[in-house]
Amino acid sequence: xxxxxxxxxxxxxxxxxxxxxxxxxxxxxxxxxxxxxxxxxxxxxxxxxxxxxxxxxxxxxxxxxxxxxxxxxxxxxxxxxxxxxxxxxx
Amino acid sequence: xxxxxxxxxxxxxxxxxxxxxxxxxxxxxxxxxxxxxxxxxxxxxxxxxxxxxxxxxxxxxxxxxxxxxxxxxxxxxxxxxxxxxxxxxxxxxxxxxxxxxxxxxxxxxxxxxxxxxxxxxxxxxxxxxxxxxxxxxxxxxxxxxxxxxxxxxxxxxxxxxxxxxxxxxxxxxxxxxxxxxxxxxxxxxxxxxxxxx
Numbered sequence: 001x002x003x004x005x006x007x008x009x010x011x012x013x014x015x016x017x018x019x020x021x022x023x024x025x026x027x028x029x030x031x032x033x034x035x036x037x038x039x040x041x042x043x044x045x046x047x048x049x050x051x052x053x054x055x056x057x058x059x060x061x062x063x064x065x066x067x068x069x070x071x072x073x074x075x076x077x078x079x080x081x082x083x084x085x086x087x088x089x090x
Numbered sequence: 091x092x093x094x095x096x097x098x099x100x101x102x103x104x105x106x107x108x109x110x111x112x113x114x115x116x117x118x119x120x121x122x123x124x125x126x127x128x129x130x131x132x133x134x135x136x137x138x139x140x141x142x143x144x145x146x147x148x149x150x151x152x153x154x155x156x157x158x159x160x161x162x163x164x165x166x167x168x169x170x171x172x173x174x175x176x177x178x179x180x181x182x183x184x185x186x187x188x189x190x191x192x193x194x195x196x197x198x199x200x201x202x203x204x205x206x207x208x209x210x211x212x213x214x215x216x217x218x219x220x221x222x223x224x225x226x227x228x229x230x231x232x233x234x235x236x237x238x239x240x241x242x243x244x245x246x247x248x249x250x251x252x253x254x255x256x257x258x259x260x261x262x263x264x265x266x267x268x269x270x271x272x273x274x275x276x277x278x279x280x281x282x283x284x285x286x287x
Binding site for chain 2: 003004005007008009010011012013014015016017018020021022027030031034035036037038039040041042043044045046047048049059060062063064065066067068069070071072073074075076077078079080081082085086
């Protein structure tokens with residue numbers, strides 16, 4: 001876990017000291033390849049489970065409930081905080 | 091387009107592994123490969139935050155909404171996660187950890203697959219992909235009923251990239267700056283808050 005925080009921190013420091021827009025294209029290419037690789041091998045990890053198919057039907061329903069609930073409550077929480085601390089004119 | 095590729099990558103990996111088309115050696119080293127990819131991604135994300143002077147300046151000058159909206163999003167999201175644990179088989183910790191991905195499906199899925207197992211990682215991936223889709227579809231409608239700022243909450247961490255163009259188009263420039271700050275704050279907090287559960 002610490003390595004993730006260190007990677008992020010080193011990235012912020014490197015980005016701060018290097019000129020703005022440094023290596024934008026190669027960076028975006030590496031980002032996309034790493035992201036796709038990461039997701040592919042995450043899929044590989046999932047596929048190692050022989051009981052995967054029976055679990056998948058459950059995941060879809062739980063994921064749907066999770067996403068809708070979380071969105072509804074986050075909007076409600078922001079509306080409450082805006083009512084308490086927001087600008088009166090807006 | 092990118093989101094389609096990302097979903098395809100997960101399905102392809104699952105299929106090739108489940109059907110043993112990939113070699114066993116590659117399958118067994120998949121955890122190490124995901125960890126290395128994640129470190130590279132986190133470095134690049136950090137780099138983008140540090141390299142964008144405007145975003146750093148805006149962060150320093152940010153108005154009150156730049157605090158209110160991320161705070162509300164975090165409180166509402168985690169509470170929503172807890173509510174889900176009451177109506178599903180997930181434990182409160184698992185449910186709140188999944189919600190703490192704040193829509194960042196790739197990172198939350200990998201972190202949770204590592205911390206709590208592949209099942210939870212898969213739910214984190216799917217629910218956070220759904221969150222991003224819900225945000226993209228609902229922001230244009232919500233802005234008519236609840237104003238330009240509250241809809242930012244729907245996107246969570248994605249308001250600094252994928253959902254930002256929609257926020258800018260339907261909610262305006264000020265909302266877009268706040269949306270970006272919201273995304274930066276939540277993205278930075280995902281690797282810190284998520285492992286707490």
